Amino acid sequence: MSLMKTLLAGAAVTALSSGLASADPALIYDLGGKFDKSFNEAAFNGATRWVEETGGSYKELEMQSEAQREQALRRLAETGANPIVMTGFAFGDVLTKIAPDYPDTKFAIIDMVVEQPNVQSVVFAEEQGSYLAGIMAAMASETKTAGFIGGMDIPLIHKFECGFAQGFMATAPDGKVLINYTGTTPAAWNDPVKGGELAKAQKSQGADVIYAAAGGTGIGVLQAAADEGILSIGVDSNQNHLHPGKVLTSMVKRVDNAVFDAFTAGMDLEPGVKVMDLAAGGVDVAIDDSNQPLVNAEMLAAVEEAKAKIASGEIQVHDYMADNSCPAS
Known part of the structure; x- marks a missing residue:
């Protein structure tokens, strides 16, 4: 065996003995399930694309209860999964506690900032994509009254609400946005019956376009x-196809890209905060065959103009989480 082959063989044995060379990435879904047609499913789609493009494999876990968060994270870390990606702000406290126990494991958390040297925090500019949805809602509404139905009443979902209201009011200054949330516990993400009831109530108050940012509840x-x-507006995943011709658009949050990028980086995942805004392709409104008949040239032009102005800074969409306030409400 040549010296080069001997060195390579030795390096391979060293890598394998450390358990790192064969490490699979892992994905933990938040409550609501992998196929929620929204946030979790977007994450699943990113992992699926990574498998299709690389031929790799990954581990996954679906949360059944709040109590499982720490156990699930530790179990995956103990199996050598690397990196471990989790969907949802609710993993924040647990990850802050666990990350120091596994310094050689890289973690990525979506929708929360966790300041640890082995954690990448992926945050989205939901307010920017929601602003675009607000413009479209104002142009499509005949009553100049829109509705917003959020899932759990938390600052993160107020980012969606506030951006939507800003876009709507900028386009229809005399209009009105009705606001409801489905709850204050994680169960708020998975209550389509209540979501449907709130939508009917908002319609009775004049809303003819309703934006749902509520996970599985939004399906209702x-x-x-x-x-x-x-009309309705979907969120996170492209939900236009669920009711073709009746969903005005979907505010797409590219959770799939966040998961794909983290899996692709593997153990070279960069720690720190990664911001996925409009300019970075992190958020957008979905236009496809399912909603094209609802979107006229004037609406498209207004959206493209707003995109350019947001990217240049001419339009400043307020981030609710910056100061827990909304200038449009």
């Missing part, structure tokens, strides 16, 4: 809006 909002003959 979109269904009720379609049944009631009004």
Whole structure:
């Protein structure tokens, strides 16, 4: 065996003995399930794309209860999964506690900032994408009244609400945005019946376009809006296809890209805060065959103009989480 082959063989044995060369990435879904047609499913789609493009494999876990967060994270870290990606702000406290126990493991958390040397925190400019959805809602609304239905009443979802209201009011200054949340516990993400009831109530108050930022609960909002003959706006994943011709657009949050990028980086995942805004392709509004008949040239032009102005800084969309306030409300 040549010296080069001997060195390579030795390096391979060293890497394998450390357990790192064969480490698979892992993905933990938040409550609501992998196929929630929204946030978690976007994460799943990113992992699926990574498998299709690389031929790699990954581990995954679906949360069944709040109590499982720490156990799930530790279990994956103990198996050598690297990096471990988790969907949702609710993992923040647990990850802050666990990350120091596994200094050789890289973690990525979506929607929360965790300041640890082995953690990448991925945050989105939801307010920017929601602003675009607000413009479209104002242009599509005949009553100049829109609705917003959020899931759990937390600052993160107020980012969606506030951006939407800003875009709507900038386009229809005499308009009105009705606001409801489905709850204050994690169960708020998975209550489509309540989502549907709130949508019907908002319609009775004049809303003819309703934006749902509520995970699985939003499926009930979109269904009720379609049944009631009004428009809805989906969130996170592209939900236009769920009710073709009745979903005005979806505020797409590229959670799939965040997962794909983290899996691709592998053990070279860069710690720190990664901001996925409009300019970085992190958020957008979805236009496809399912909603094209609802979107006219004037609406498209307004959206493109707003995108350019947001990217240049001419339009400053307020981030609710910067000071827990919304100038549009």
